[in-house]
Amino acid sequence: MRTAIYVIVWAIVAAVVVALITLPISLQAHLIASTIVIAAMILLKFLRPLGVWRLIALGLGTAIVLRYLYWRTTSTLPPVNQIEDFIPGLILYLAELYNIGMLFLSLFVVSMPLPSRKAPPFDPENPPTVDVFVPTYNEDADLLATTLAAALAMDYPAGRMRVYLLDDGGTDEKCASANFVAAAAARERRAELQGLCAGLGVTYLTRAFNKSAKAGNLNNGLANSTGELIVVFDADHAPARDFLTETVGFFGVDPRLFLVQTPHFFINPDPLERNLKTFDHMPSENEMFYGIIQRGLDKWNAAFFCGSAAVLRREALDEVGGFAGRSITEDAETALTLHSTGWNSVYVDKPLIAGLQPPTFASFIGQRSRWAQGMMQILIYHRPLFKRGLSLPQRLCYTSSALFWMFPFVRLIFLVAPLFYLFFGLEIFTASGAEFLAYILGYMIVNLLMQNYLYGRYRWTWISELYEFIQSVYLLPAIVSVMLKPSKPTFKVTSKNETLATRRVSELGTPFFIIFGVLALGLVATYWRTIVEPYNADTTLVVGYWNILNLLMAGCALGVVSERPEGRSSRRFAVERRGEIVVDGRTIPMVTDDASVGGVGIRIMANEYDRIPNGSAALISFETTIDMPRGQLPVRVQRVQRDEKGVLLGCRYESTEPLHSRMIADLVFSDSETWSRFQGGRRQNIGVTLGTLRFLRIAIFQTSRGLTYFFGLTRFNRQRPPVKKEATR
Numbered sequence: 001m002r003t004a005i006y007v008i009v010w011a012i013v014a015a016v017v018v019a020l021i022t023l024p025i026s027l028q029a030h031l032i033a034s035t036i037v038i039a040a041m042i043l044l045k046f047l048r049p050l051g052v053w054r055l056i057a058l059g060l061g062t063a064i065v066l067r068y069l070y071w072r073t074t075s076t077l078p079p080v081n082q083i084e085d086f087i088p089g090l091i092l093y094l095a096e097l098y099n100i101g102m103l104f105l106s107l108f109v110v111s112m113p114l115p116s117r118k119a120p121p122f123d124p125e126n127p128p129t130v131d132v133f134v135p136t137y138n139e140d141a142d143l144l145a146t147t148l149a150a151a152l153a154m155d156y157p158a159g160r161m162r163v164y165l166l167d168d169g170g171t172d173e174k175c176a177s178a179n180f181v182a183a184a185a186a187r188e189r190r191a192e193l194q195g196l197c198a199g200l201g202v203t204y205l206t207r208a209f210n211k212s213a214k215a216g217n218l219n220n221g222l223a224n225s226t227g228e229l230i231v232v233f234d235a236d237h238a239p240a241r242d243f244l245t246e247t248v249g250f251f252g253v254d255p256r257l258f259l260v261q262t263p264h265f266f267i268n269p270d271p272l273e274r275n276l277k278t279f280d281h282m283p284s285e286n287e288m289f290y291g292i293i294q295r296g297l298d299k300w301n302a303a304f305f306c307g308s309a310a311v312l313r314r315e316a317l318d319e320v321g322g323f324a325g326r327s328i329t330e331d332a333e334t335a336l337t338l339h340s341t342g343w344n345s346v347y348v349d350k351p352l353i354a355g356l357q358p359p360t361f362a363s364f365i366g367q368r369s370r371w372a373q374g375m376m377q378i379l380i381y382h383r384p385l386f387k388r389g390l391s392l393p394q395r396l397c398y399t400s401s402a403l404f405w406m407f408p409f410v411r412l413i414f415l416v417a418p419l420f421y422l423f424f425g426l427e428i429f430t431a432s433g434a435e436f437l438a439y440i441l442g443y444m445i446v447n448l449l450m451q452n453y454l455y456g457r458y459r460w461t462w463i464s465e466l467y468e469f470i471q472s473v474y475l476l477p478a479i480v481s482v483m484l485k486p487s488k489p490t491f492k493v494t495s496k497n498e499t500l501a502t503r504r505v506s507e508l509g510t511p512f513f514i515i516f517g518v519l520a521l522g523l524v525a526t527y528w529r530t531i532v533e534p535y536n537a538d539t540t541l542v543v544g545y546w547n548i549l550n551l552l553m554a555g556c557a558l559g560v561v562s563e564r565p566e567g568r569s570s571r572r573f574a575v576e577r578r579g580e581i582v583v584d585g586r587t588i589p590m591v592t593d594d595a596s597v598g599g600v601g602i603r604i605m606a607n608e609y610d611r612i613p614n615g616s617a618a619l620i621s622f623e624t625t626i627d628m629p630r631g632q633l634p635v636r637v638q639r640v641q642r643d644e645k646g647v648l649l650g651c652r653y654e655s656t657e658p659l660h661s662r663m664i665a666d667l668v669f670s671d672s673e674t675w676s677r678f679q680g681g682r683r684q685n686i687g688v689t690l691g692t693l694r695f696l697r698i699a700i701f702q703t704s705r706g707l708t709y710f711f712g713l714t715r716f717n718r719q720r721p722p723v724k725k726e727a728t729r
Contacts, residue, residue, distance in 0.1 A: 021066045027438050030067070034442030037064050041449045045687075054453065058111055061450040062104075068443040069100055076430050088420050089428035095413040098406065103450070105400035108393075110296035110454050116349040117298075120249035127160050128251060130244065130311075131227030135166040135217045139235040141192050145661035146597060148202050150238035150669040151231075153626050153662070155245050163202045164225060167193055168217045172208045199658035213490070214307075215325030215334075222322055227314065234308040237264070237355040238597075238665060240672035241625065247311045250346050258316035258343035259335060262309045263290035265351035265675050267571050267596065271361040271506075272467065272560050276698060279571070283458050283682050285467055291458040291683070294347045302397035303347035304335035308355070316343050326381055328489050329374025336382055336398055340389030351675040354668075361470075361506040361561050368471050369478040372405040373489040376482040379403070408472035408479060415469075418547040419518070421539075422525040433538025440542075448688045457683045461691030462553075470557050473511045502565060505709050509561030513710055516554040516703075522547040552699040558706020559698075572596040573674045575667060579622030581649075582632065583612055592622060595667045599652040600635065603645065612640055612649065620651070624663065625670045631659045 025033075037060045044057040077093060078085035122128070132151050136144055144165065151163045170190030177183040190206065197204040207220040218232065229251060233239060247260040264286055269279035283291070297303045305312070307330070316338055317323065324333040335345065358364040384390065384398035420426040431439070448461055455464075481488055526544030530537050572594040581590045581602060593601035602620065619632035639650035655661055686694070
């Protein structure tokens, strides 16, 4: 009976909404209605709406979006008999349909996300056994040592956890390669990592053949271990001490739980953040997904495995034959398979690992290309909207996650659409200037407000569009290749540990300068059309403003591909530990000021200082949070700075043995609250107006910087590769 009442109520509401949307009203009436809705949404935003009031605001915005869609469908498409106008006009219309469809899917997923979960305790007397997998391909031993040491330091009952290094760079196949140099390198790597594991107390595993990439490597780990729970960390993802205490307890509550996923928190900027200098004050790109979307997916039991920083139940993996390997995104494919067989997932919204992002634009694009191709493979192979075993909400959630990666088509259509009119006079959008103002401007403002309601603390206005724009040029051919041949893509590692020594334009930067030049010509065409066709000036100006927005986006992109040299490979976080430093035979009391994976800041009292030259070798010891052999960590003094508090020494680690890696891991990665505080400091909703103004300021400055790089610096540095390059999956 209650279900029938709900159906009747929703049917009545839907009928009323359809009637209002299709009601023929004047242009002035629509403009007034849009203004009222915008004012109401702004007012509700100031009141910080929660619950039903938040839904009311989003509902008001949805009404304007639907009204725009109705007008767009019934009044703006070019006549079919004008084929040169109709075809590009229809393509633009379909791109807008995609955008509106993704908006509605986003509303379904994240309009009312779950709050952050509180971890239930696990039985300390009989905790589940845990196997920790760290898969590696060709990462540097120093990087692996830090991750393994951090994994060993996690809080968990003694004897119930075992750490495995899964080495796919030292397989039998590689060691026996016909390429003598490659075979020698593989054998040397295997011996080095075996020694590292022996020194740390970690189990080293490799396999005969490199089959099925990361999924195959993980499945080899499953075949050679017995733990009830499997923890997966990427080679550059070092966990905090409380990782297991914040995750394992969920498995005792739900016997059908297969996954507890945690966020990927990064301690270095991506290329956009580094080159635009936004890392310290703007939410990072991944925070929209891990901060809000995963919580929205979690509400519908659709939070999925992200390849690392997760705990999985062995029983569930065994039931489906291990980690899925048909697509090159084995993580999401594995989760989809397990959800469709009735298993559940949980998302814990707390940063419990610290990792590294691809620092250069080329490596960033390589990573995103793999993600896009893998999600397209899932869309083609598994068709999540029709996948048996999934609930309807799960189908919508997985479809939304996969369809998102179609954005390169839409982004490039929006880029070239105004040029059809400005260059060729094609009328692919039939509307007057007044209609543009009444419908499109209102729709755009409402869309921005809705995005701010959904993601305001996690993504600033226009930044999503910028991230999509800089990826679209290269993701479009990658996606097309999957559509033409789904089995073609192969798993490629993502470069993370690169160092930029000079200013240069990225080797992938040329298309963005060409796009900027073409859009600049569109600006000239706008002026010319306004002069020679004054009777169409209103339409020309509207299309010209659209082109200017694209030009600003392209100008920002010039800044993104103009690579800045790196100061530090990762951010330093405040860490206070008391200890001693030994330099030139003197032992001086000290306290650590900050620390990162590459170095540490040390403060000593001024009265203990006479002269410590740059480049001095030193040994430091400090309090640790776990029991370990007391030792001294070798460092090199890179910088000496005196201030009112004493003397601050900037030091670089020079570790040579496993104990040093354990000391570094304890210093840098033990406290997850440090990352939470840093992350929380960036999560500020600055609103649509301030976000737009900041975007304009960034666009103008980065345009000039990018052009300066291109015409000044690039003749020397443009093709210069990074100094150092390593890779991680």
